[in-house]
Amino acid sequence: MTRKLEGQITIITGGARGIGRGIAKRLAADGAQVIIWDIRPEYFDSVAAGFEPIDTMAVDVADPESVATAAQTVLTTYGAPSIVVNNAGINGPVVPVTDYDFETWRRVIQVNLDSVFLVSRAFVPAMVEKSYGRIVTVASIAGKEGVPGIAAYASAKAGAIGFTKSLAKELVTSGVTVNAVAPVMVETELLEQMTAEHIAASKAKIPMQRLLGIEELAAVVAFAASPECSCTTGFVFDASGGRATY
Template sequence: MSEDRTSVTGQISVVTGAASGIGRASAVLLASRGAHVVALDVNEAGLKAVVDEIKSNGGSASYNLFDLGSEENVRSTIKAIEKEHGRIDSLVNAGGITGPTGKQTEDISWDDFLKPLTIDLFGAIWITQAVMPLMKAKKYGRIVQVVSIAGKEGNPGMSPYNTAKAGLIGYVKGVAKEAAASGVVINSLAPAVIRTAINENTTEDTMKYMISRIPMGRIGESEEVAEMIAFMASPACSFTTGFTFDVSGGRATY
């Protein structure tokens, strides 16, 4: 029987944004495929719930309170995980915020513009910088940065979010080339609009616009995104790096 290269049995998988949405679905799926999941989020109740769910299904998981918007916290958390487990095999960075929606760029204050940049872009850079040396030392690693279709096409009324996600796509492309010969693979994943808590404050007009752009004519589900993430975080994703995968119902075909 051939080896199942999508298996992550025995691996240490770190998942940010794990208390809800795409992060939670990814944590549950990776644990079901054999990983020990370290769930990270600012929402402790949500973290406890996902860890309890994983353990009740026979999986292995733990959690750390975590703030993707704090460089100090990002770096210290990764150090603590490495000290406890000795390595990090995969990172799924699914944490983030949308920031202002339904606003023209000139109507957005700099503070409101900076929040998505800090969490969605700078936080992603900080955590990549923190895990990369650990993975290079082991000559193996998988990094998945959850970006957005907004980073490829742009959504009107969401210029801070568009900017952060487009910047992260560019960051992944360059870093992937730096790490390509080291055994570390880093890719990004651009979902279209997904049924998650991150969209609870998105304006109705913006939601209608985003769904109207999807040829399948519906919103996506977190579990659909998690299936792609589980592949990207596994040994099976071995000859693709620096790429932006899509889970967009046909909105993007490039």
């Protein structure tokens, strides 16, 4: 079977566990040379993941200095990446807006939205210089629809979608495509941070009547990150089990 990402330097943020690790595993299987960025890279288990990345780096993607330093290390050591997957994110609490603490709101926005700007900006010049690149951001169906109880998360993901469309238009003739994926709730350990009521309500909105598997989401990302995705940019690929209506 052809490994369509053979040798491509790939950055995956939040890649140590969960969705990020699943995406990393799939892209590595397609031949990518994966570099894991995570605030806790020690959580990455190569045995559980089934592959060995070429590097794991401790990066706080919400911190401009941390991102700039790590990006320079990548560019100096490995050259311009071909693929950047903005996956890092946190859910935040499930509470109404009137009870949402502002500092918590800011942290959710920083990790889920500011990071997409910082990481993308760090690598765009090098990608443009070599006239090739794939930037893929893991957004959410919540960013399209809005979800009660998680206003910060939904707002950040809506912002990530808007950023994706804006950057795509800026780079449309450069050879660098910029797309997003909008999954419904995914079966990961992060479900432990949510209330049973919130999980049940989210599942009830999915026509397929089940949560999304990590491997299913990783397959969508793999296409968006591939050379085959050559005439699609500024788009949001849904992985919603029939929930998405636009």
